[in-house]
Amino acid sequence: MKTLSLHLFEITSNSVFYGADQVEITVKDSLKENIYSFEVKDNGSGIREENIEKVTDAFFTSRSSRKVGLGLALTKMKAEQCGGGLEIKSVYGEETRVRFWFSHDNIDRPPLGEIEEVIVMSATMKENINLKYKHITDKGEYVFDTKEIRKVLDEVEITNIKIIKALKEMIKTNLEEISVNE
Numbered sequence: 437m438k439t440l441s442l443h444l445f446e447i448t449s450n451s452v453f454y455g456a457d458q459v460e461i462t463v464k465d466s467l468k469e470n471i472y473s474f475e476v477k478d479n480g481s482g483i484r485e486e487n488i489e490k491v492t493d494a495f496f497t498s499r500s501s502r503k504v505g506l507g508l509a510l511t512k513m514k515a516e517q518c519g520g521g522l523e524i525k526s527v528y529g530e531e532t533r534v535r536f537w538f539s540h541d542n543i544d545r546p547p548l549g550e551i552e553e554v555i556v557m558s559a560t561m562k563e564n565i566n567l568k569y570k571h572i573t574d575k576g577e578y579v580f581d582t583k584e585i586r587k588v589l590d591e592v593e594i595t596n597i598k599i600i601k602a603l604k605e606m607i608k609t610n611l612e613e614i615s616v617n618e
Contacts, residue, residue: 437514438546438549439547439549439550440538440546440549441548441551443474443507443510443514443536444463444476445558446507446508447507447534448554448558448567449558449561450507451478451480452565454482455481456478456479456480456565457562457564457565457566458478458479459478459565459568460476460477461475461558461569461570462474462475462570463475463572465571465572465573465617466540466572466573466574467541467574467617468574469540470539471520471538471540472520472538472539473537473538474535474537475533476532476534478531478532480531481528481529485526485528491508491524492509492522508524512536514538515536515538518538518539518542518544520537520538521536521537522534522535522536522537523535523536540617547618548616548617548618551571551611551616552607555569555580555607556607559582559603560595560600565582566581566583567580567582568581568583573614575614575615576614576615578611578613580610
């Protein structure tokens with residue numbers, strides 16, 4: 437995966453695939469602390485305790501549609517190559533938290549990429565998903581919350597193509613205001 441956003445999308449996709457309708461994403465982008473960290477918390481089906489260590493193995497997957505599960509394995513490998521890591525905490529049947537991080541100044545760290553695309557895709561991939569995204573930088577923070585967006589939209593669906601385009605622009609503009617780093 438060429439960008440940090442694609443690693444994030446892999447994890448949020450897993451959240452939705454495994455039944456989550458509440459997803460919280462927190463991104464910490466700090467040059468002062470030399471960290472680029474991502475946390476995804478969801479209320480999906482969770483991971484059985486005996487499988488937590490296995491889910492970062494490329495040849496382990498609980499899906500019957502394929503025999504490999506590269507997403508978490510690639511994320512863990514890239515994070516470790518860039519002075520970071522990956523940790524997973526889960527309560528089976530209740531929730532999962534996946535956190536991965538990189539040294540901000542590591543020369544091999546992928547760029548952030550188009551995170552606004554990932555957030556909007558994640559927010560619209562399942563009907564009535566509640567997604568909260570917080571991005572924290574050294575200059576401030578921005579919060580995107582689909583519950584709040586739906587209140588403003590009233591009768592208009594969040595999946596409307598004009599709304600999707602407007603949401604991407606809104607996120608991008610707000611991230612520029614808090615000086616998100618590539």
